[in-house]
Amino acid sequence: MPHWVKVAVEGECPVGMLKGVMADGVPVVLANVEGSICALRDQCSHEDYPLSDGELEGNDVVCLYHGARFDACSGARKTLPAIRPVQSFPVEIRDGEIYVDVG
Numbered sequence: 001m002p003h004w005v006k007v008a009v010e011g012e013c014p015v016g017m018l019k020g021v022m023a024d025g026v027p028v029v030l031a032n033v034e035g036s037i038c039a040l041r042d043q044c045s046h047e048d049y050p051l052s053d054g055e056l057e058g059n060d061v062v063c064l065y066h067g068a069r070f071d072a073c074s075g076a077r078k079t080l081p082a083i084r085p086v087q088s089f090p091v092e093i094r095d096g097e098i099y100v101d102v103g
Helices: none
Strands: 004-009 018-023 026-033 036-041 055-057 060-062 069-071 091-094 097-101
Touching: 004 018, 004 026, 026 055, 026 097, 036 091
Parallel strands: none
Antiparallel strands: 004 097, 018 026, 026 036, 055 060, 060 069, 091 097
């Protein structure tokens, strides 16, 4: 069952940047990939560090702590040391506000 939560406004997540937010107690990292907002669980699958501390390189979220890379929109693991993907969440933009479905 969908559970949409407002987490930010578009201007708070500029192109090429990451932003850590909370969605009803779920840590989420927003990634603005060339104007499209994507959302992942803000927790590296290699170790439990926040991905929002890292960087967005193209459409890859790069973990600051050990260099693991994940697809910013699907959460797919791209490089070691991570061996598992991270959870992705649907995103909607409504009147300039960013909503994430954590349901």
